[in-house]
Amino acid sequence: MAKRIALFNHKGGVSKTTTTFHIGWMLASKGHRVVLVDADPQCNLTGLVLGFKGENEFENFYQMESDRNIRAGLAPAFESQPRAVEAVECLPVNGCEGLFLLPGHIRLSEYEVTLGIAQELSGSIQTLQNLPGSLSYLLDITAEKHSADVMLVDMNPSLSSINQNLLMTSDFFIVPTSPDYFSVMAVESLSTVIPRWHAWSSRAKSNPILKSATYPYPDKNPKFIGTIIQRYRPRKGSPTEGFQKWIDMINERIAKQLAPTLEPLNMLLPKERYKQVPELLPYFCLAQIADFNTLIAKSQDYQTPVFALTTAQLGHVGTVLAEDQRKRREFYEVFEDLVERVTMLTNDASSN
Numbered sequence: 001m002a003k004r005i006a007l008f009n010h011k012g013g014v015s016k017t018t019t020t021f022h023i024g025w026m027l028a029s030k031g032h033r034v035v036l037v038d039a040d041p042q043c044n045l046t047g048l049v050l051g052f053k054g055e056n057e058f059e060n061f062y063q064m065e066s067d068r069n070i071r072a073g074l075a076p077a078f079e080s081q082p083r084a085v086e087a088v089e090c091l092p093v094n095g096c097e098g099l100f101l102l103p104g105h106i107r108l109s110e111y112e113v114t115l116g117i118a119q120e121l122s123g124s125i126q127t128l129q130n131l132p133g134s135l136s137y138l139l140d141i142t143a144e145k146h147s148a149d150v151m152l153v154d155m156n157p158s159l160s161s162i163n164q165n166l167l168m169t170s171d172f173f174i175v176p177t178s179p180d181y182f183s184v185m186a187v188e189s190l191s192t193v194i195p196r197w198h199a200w201s202s203r204a205k206s207n208p209i210l211k212s213a214t215y216p217y218p219d220k221n222p223k224f225i226g227t228i229i230q231r232y233r234p235r236k237g238s239p240t241e242g243f244q245k246w247i248d249m250i251n252e253r254i255a256k257q258l259a260p261t262l263e264p265l266n267m268l269l270p271k272e273r274y275k276q277v278p279e280l281l282p283y284f285c286l287a288q289i290a291d292f293n294t295l296i297a298k299s300q301d302y303q304t305p306v307f308a309l310t311t312a313q314l315g316h317v318g319t320v321l322a323e324d325q326r327k328r329r330e331f332y333e334v335f336e337d338l339v340e341r342v343t344m345l346t347n348d349a350s351s352n
């Protein structure tokens with residue numbers, strides 16, 4: 001069974017989508033089979049992977065490939081159709097063997113309210129009892145269809161019922177952040193929200209009606225594997241003082257608030273697992289990643305991570321090219337190290 005890793009922070013603009021794409025690509029280039037899931041109705045990941053610039057391209061895509069998105073996969077359950085939820089045929093990601101995309105849908109948000117009601121009522125209305133488990137079921141069978149060993153879920157920036165469901169039914173989660181005040185606040189509010197979601201999920205797991213549904217609510221309790229702090233501006237390779245201040249505050253909030261909140265909920269791995277990763281504790285920071293600067297535009301133009309851009313795609317000569325190549329190498333090493341850490345922490349499902 002594929003391990004499912006959610007990238008979650010209800011704050012937008014903290015590089016969730018960018019990181020999902022970059023980690024997925026690096027994992028696949030290291031020999032994993034990876035499915036990226038775009039669970040955000042804003043569909044930024046789908047746009048990034050397919051190089052879509054405008055609405056027309058999405059509209060054409062949904063017309064031509066009407067079954068190949070997350071909403072279409074869920075439709076049998078959410079629209080009470082007399083057919084079963086089936087695995088979605090994902091899109092192979094151009095230029096990266098073993099990497100696939102389960103595209104998002106702009107109208108996935110239409111299922112938000114129904115799912116919210118289904119989760120509140122936890123099975124007391126028969127027609128809704130299949131919904132809480134359907135999302136996880138769809139992701140599992142889709143991963144299986146592609147023989148994936150990792151599934152990365154890019155989520156939308158909110159505390160919606162879809163996010164509640166996706167987070168609580170994943171195996172692991174990463175919290176992407178950016179070094180600013182809003183991310184510090186976001187970590188604080190996660191420390192309040194996650195216990196509520198955990199309580200809900202515990203009730204759902206023990207609810208006999210949800211257990212015996214066509215798509216049973218799964219018996220999961222996701223483990224926090226760490227944060228990523230991304231988009232600081234470096235000076236001589238390190239964050240400037242201004243950024244370092246926010247990095248320190250995020251680290252402190254994680255160590256003093258989020259981790260101690262998660263521990264009694266059994267949402268942390270055993271301590272020894274974290275200790276296997278050099279310098280991970282006490283802050284659970286998987287990586288600090290600098291601003292990509294001019295490389296981000298190239299990455300988007302070519303639908304390729306910054307570390308995988310070819311020399312031709314970098315498109316410069318002389319010293320500018322040499323500088324770009326140096327940065328590309330640096331980002332390659334940062335993501336290689338990050339993926340190695342993620343792999344170490346998520347290795348072996350018995351950690352659940």
Ligand SMILES: Nc1ncnc2c1ncn2[C@@H]1O[C@H](COP(=O)(O)OP(=O)(O)O)[C@@H](O)[C@H]1O
Pocket residue numbers: 011012013014015016017018019044157230231289290291292293296
């Ligand atoms: N390390 C980075 N350097 C430069 N720009 C970045 C970096 N990470 C993300 N971005 C840009 O910041 C914006 C927000 O990132 P995104 O991944 O879409 O965040 P989220 O999914 O959390 O909303 C995007 O325009 C993206 O291209």
Ligand SMILES: [Mg+2]
Pocket residue numbers: 016017018040044045154155
């Ligand atoms: Mg996003």
